Amino acid sequence: QELYRTKYFPLDERVDVAHLAETIPGDSTAALSPIAKELNVVLVVPVFERDGNGKYYNSAAVIDADGTVLGAYRKIHIPHDPFFYEQSYFEPGNAGYRVFKTRYLTFAVLICYDQWFPEAARVVALEGADLIFYPTAIGYLKGDPLPHKDWLNAWVTIQRSHAIANFVQVAVVNRVGVEGPIRFWGNSFVSDAFGKVLKKAGDEEAVLVVDVDVSQNARIREGWRFTKNRRPETYKRIVSPLRPDTPREWGFHMPAEWEPHDATWLAWPYDPVTFPKRVKKVEQTYVRIIRELHRSETVNLAVRNAAMKARAADLLRSGGADVRRVKFHIWDYADVWFRDYGPTFVVNRNERKAGVVQWRFNAWGGKYPELLKDGHVPYFISERMGLPLFRPGIVLEGGAIDVNGKGAVLTTEQCLLNENRNPVFTKKDAERYLGEYLGATRVIWLKSGIEGDDTDGHIDNLARFTGPATVLCAWEDDPRDPNHATLKANHGVLKRAKLNVIKVPMPPARYDRVRGERRRLSSSYLNFYIANDVVLVPVFGSDRDETALGIIQNAFPGRRIAGIDCSDLIYGAGTLHCISQQQPHA
Numbered sequence: 029q030e031l032y033r034t035k036y037f038p039l040d041e042r043v044d045v046a047h048l049a050e051t052i053p054g055d056s057t058a059a060l061s062p063i064a065k066e067l068n069v070v071l072v073v074p075v076f077e078r079d080g081n082g083k084y085y086n087s088a089a090v091i092d093a094d095g096t097v098l099g100a101y102r103k104i105h106i107p108h109d110p111f112f113y114e115q116s117y118f119e120p121g122n123a124g125y126r127v128f129k130t131r132y133l134t135f136a137v138l139i140c141y142d143q144w145f146p147e148a149a150r151v152v153a154l155e156g157a158d159l160i161f162y163p164t165a166i167g168y169l170k171g172d173p174l175p176h177k178d179w180l181n182a183w184v185t186i187q188r189s190h191a192i193a194n195f196v197q198v199a200v201v202n203r204v205g206v207e208g209p210i211r212f213w214g215n216s217f218v219s220d221a222f223g224k225v226l227k228k229a230g231d232e233e234a235v236l237v238v239d240v241d242v243s244q245n246a247r248i249r250e251g252w253r254f255t256k257n258r259r260p261e262t263y264k265r266i267v268s269p270l271r272p273d274t275p276r277e278w279g280f281h282m283p284a285e286w287e288p289h290d291a292t293w294l295a296w297p298y299d300p301v302t303f304p305k306r307v308k309k310v311e312q313t314y315v316r317i318i319r320e321l322h323r324s325e326t327v328n329l330a331v332r333n334a335a336m337k338a339r340a341a342d343l344l345r346s347g348g349a350d351v352r353r354v355k356f357h358i359w360d361y362a363d364v365w366f367r368d369y370g371p372t373f374v375v376n377r378n379e380r381k382a383g384v385v386q387w388r389f390n391a392w393g394g395k396y397p398e399l400l401k402d403g404h405v406p407y408f409i410s411e412r413m414g415l416p417l418f419r420p421g422i423v424l425e426g427g428a429i430d431v432n433g434k435g436a437v438l439t440t441e442q443c444l445l446n447e448n449r450n451p452v453f454t455k456k457d458a459e460r461y462l463g464e465y466l467g468a469t470r471v472i473w474l475k476s477g478i479e480g481d482d483t484d485g486h487i488d489n490l491a492r493f494t495g496p497a498t499v500l501c502a503w504e505d506d507p508r509d510p511n512h513a514t515l516k517a518n519h520g521v522l523k524r525a526k527l528n529v530i531k532v533p534m535p536p537a538r539y540d541r542v543r544g545e546r547r548r549l550s551s552s553y554l555n556f557y558i559a560n561d562v563v564l565v566p567v568f569g570s571d572r573d574e575t576a577l578g579i580i581q582n583a584f585p586g587r588r589i590a591g592i593d594c595s596d597l598i599y600g601a602g603t604l605h606c607i608s609q610q611q612p613h614a
Contacts, residue, residue, distance in 0.1 A: 029074065029085065029164065029165060029203040030074050030086065030164050030165040031074060031076055031161055031575065032074050032075070032213055033048070034076060035198070035207055036210070037117070038111075038113045039113070039209070041113045041451070042113070042447075045076070045117065046078070049084055050077065050078065051077065051079070052075065052077050052087060052097070052100045052332070054075070057091060057097050059307075060091055061091050061095040061096075062095060063093030064092070064095050068131075070092055070130045070133070071091040072161050073090070074086075074088040074163040075088070075362055076117075077100065077102070083119045085102040085118055086106075086118045087121075087139075088100060088101050088139055090128045090130070090136040092133070093130065098130065099128070100126075101126040101138070103120070103140065103141070103142060104121045104125070105120070106120050109389075110403060111209055114141070115421065117449070124150060125138070125151050126154055127157045129156075133158060134157060134158050134159075134328070135158060135160065136152035136155075136161070137158050137161045137162075138152070139162070139164075140162065140163065140164045140165055140166065140587065142162070143162050143164065143190070143200070146186075146190065147192050149190035149196070150193070152196075153194035153196050153255075154255065158242040158245055159197040159198070159199060159240065160190065160198050160199070161171065161199050162187060162201065163201050164202040164203065165203040166183060166210035166212065167203070167210045167213045168213060170209040170210075171404065173359065176213075177588075179552040180213055184215070184217065186358050187200055187204040187219065188219050191221055191223050192222060192223040193254060194255075195246075195254070195255070196221055196557055197215055197221055197245070198219075200217055201216050202215060202216050203537065204231055204232060204233055205566055209397070214231040214234070215229060215230065215231065215320050217236075218238040219372055220240065220241070220244060221244050221248050222248060226238050226240065229570050245501065275374045275385065275418050276464050277464075278383075278416075279378060279379065280374040280467065280563055281375065281466060281467025282375075282431050282433070282467060283375055284434075284493060285557075287613070288613040289560050289611060289612055290326065290611050291326040291355075291610075291611040292326075292557075292611065293328050293366050293370055293409075293611060294317070294328070294364070295330040295363070295607070296329060296332075297310045297314060298336065299363055299364075302600040303597075303599055303600050304599065306599055310596050310597055310600070311343055313596060313597050314340075315343055316347070316593075317348035317564060317604070318344060319344075319347060321559050322349065322353035323562070324559060324561040325560045326354075327354055327355070328354075328355045328356050328357060328611070329354050330358075330359060330361055331356055331357070331358055332359070332360055339356060340356070341354075341356070348611070354514045357412070359408055361401070362400075362401055362402050363399050364607050365402075365427075365602060365605065365606050365607060366405075366609045367425070367488070367602075367605055367606050368426050368428075368466070369402035369405055370406060370426065370528055371385065371406035371410065372385040372387065372406075372426055372466070373609075373611050373612050374465070375613075376614070380614045381416075382415055383416040383417070383418060384410040384413075384415045384416070384417050384418065385406070385418045385419075385421060386403075386417055386418070386419050387406075387424040387426075388403065388422060389423070390423050392425065392448075392483050393446060393484060420464070422453070423449040424449070424461075425486065426609060427486035427488045427489075428440070428443045428444055428485075430487050430488060430492050431466060432493040432495070432496050435467060435468055435470055436468070436469070436471075436472060437462050437466060437468040437470070437471045438474065438487050438491050438499070439458075439471065439472075439473060439474070439487050440473065440474045441474070441475035441485075442477055442484050443487075448484070455473065471520070472521065472525050472527075474487065474490060474517075474518040475513070475514070475517055475518065476518075477489060477490055478502065478511050478550055478552060479514075480548035481550035481590040483550075486528045486606075488555055489550055489554055489555055490502050490554060491522060494584065497526075497528055498530065499527045500531075500532050500554060500580065500583060501518065501519050501522055501529050501530065501532065501554075502515050502518075502531075502534055502552055502553070503515055503519065503530055503531035503533055504516075504533075504534045509537070511534060519531070523565075531579075532554060533572050533576060534551075534572075535551045535570050535572055535573075536570050536572065538551055538598065540599055546567065549598050549601070550601055550602070551594070551603070552566075553566060553567075553573075553580070555603040555605040555606060555609075557604045557610075559610075562587055562589070563584050563587050564590050564592050564608075565577055565589060565591050565604070566591075566592055566594035566604050567591040567593055567594065568594060569595055
């Protein structure tokens with residue numbers, strides 16, 4: 029199996045595993061070479077390799093029957109998804125694919141994720157492999173919305189298809205057992221060149237001894253003549269880079285929130301863990317929000333199932349909303365924080381096109397593993413809308429950024445440079461990604477966020493653009509309040525950036541008890557949402573509400589201002605901007 033000497037450590041985003049790596053030749057080959065020679069067998073040895081330059085690879089060494097180490101293949105395709113964080117550990121192999129001529133058989137080794145790429149199997153077949161070994165670590169993820177049997181069937185089918193299309197035998201060796209949130213499904217098997225499964229294991233440890241007839245390969249190859257009738261002159265698209273590459277290269281950028289929308293995206297609340305004893309009250313808050321929004325734009329509303337759709341529709345009707353202005357989307361989501369896990373929409377105004385950026389979502393630095401599945405939502409939306417999908421491969425939540433649509437981005441060091449998001453991530457790295465995926469030409473870095481914000485300093489509680497050079501900034505007058513020093517420092521950064529900075533008071537402190545501990549809630553008037561004809565502003569039943577509403581109204585003279593009571597919503601640790609995502613008009 030893949031990484032045979034260790035647990036599957038890429039389950040975690042970043043842990044120190046350098047001590048598990050070895051060289052080739054190294055400890056494993058030194059132990060196994062004498063055994064190969066003694067027993068006259070050929071061994072495939074998959075290890076975590078460290079080369080002489082300090083780089084790390086997911087590799088497989090091949091030892092011939094006389095004990096000679098013939099070399100190694102380094103995995104070329106490297107995944108990076110929740111619980112498969114391999115790009116945090118492995119360099120992709122750059123020496124190409126390897127075919128090994130051993131005493132008994134000419135074969136190739138491709139490793140795990142390589143199995144989803146038909147090009148790799150075709151190349152090694154053309155280079156003379158009679159059999160492809162696939163040492164693998166794959167299984168079921170807890171909470172995955174796709175049925176387990178569908179994943180397993182797809183996995184078996186893709187490798188049988190390699191056998192059929194390339195006239196080779198295939199031997200797949202997969203990990204078994206449970207490690208963290210993954211149940212590795214085993215089901216190792218051997219397929220002949222016609223895709224027939226000769227022998228298969230179950231989900232427990234097993235040894236398969238299988239006779240294979242590699243002379244079958246040539247007979248089928250001659251009969252079907254797939255390789256002889258290829259048309260490689262038509263395959264240039266295969267070897268060209270995937271296009272589009274980044275939004276900037278294709279003329280996309282992220283517009284300001286006040287620019288025209290086609291729709292707003294929300295997810296209907298349901299979770300009593302997020303809103304203890306408050307779900308029904310939060311539902312009524314959503315009714316008010318949707319009623320305000322659908323006057324000037326469509327509301328796209330996610331619901332988990334048909335029963336939730338019916339309940340939401342009934343509540344909306346009884347609350348005076350026009351359900352015809354609401355588009356329901358059924359999928360299995362975990363929570364309502366659409367701003368952070370949902371898509372960032374980008375537009376190309378010249379071509380009147382929109383696109384979707386899918387940042388990686390790791391539940392605010394791994395704080396809530398049960399919410400990780402929401403990271404797939406941008407993909408669902410891009411598929412349903414037929415929009416190009418851009419994947420930067422870095423962790424970023426939508427609430428961590430605010431843009432003016434003219435190239436400026438507001439963010440915080442506390443969030444974007446936090447080790448729990450992107451380890452070893454510098455300002456230069458962040459600015460490059462913001463430039464390529466949002467069209468940023470200037471990044472303004474605030475230091476940190478308000479007390480009680482478990483998002484580690486999201487900007488949408490601190491400072492918001494209301495025009496190309498105007499910013500509303502959260503402010504706390506009371507020097508005894510822990511937020512005073514932080515917000516004063518942020519105000520100074522914005523002033524030095526030569527912006528027109530307008531102070532907005534903070535609401536009075538509110539507290540809750542979480543697991544027996546008293547915590548401050550991250551309430552802020554800056555968590556407003558700008559729709560086509562209205563700005564939804566969170567209010568909390570405070571005497572400061574009217575002051576904040578007046579300041580925000582002055583910042584948006586052409587829009588209505590609607591104060592939305594968020595006294596219940598804030599117990600989920602966010603309010604209006606956190607739950608919403610704008611879909612700009614292209």
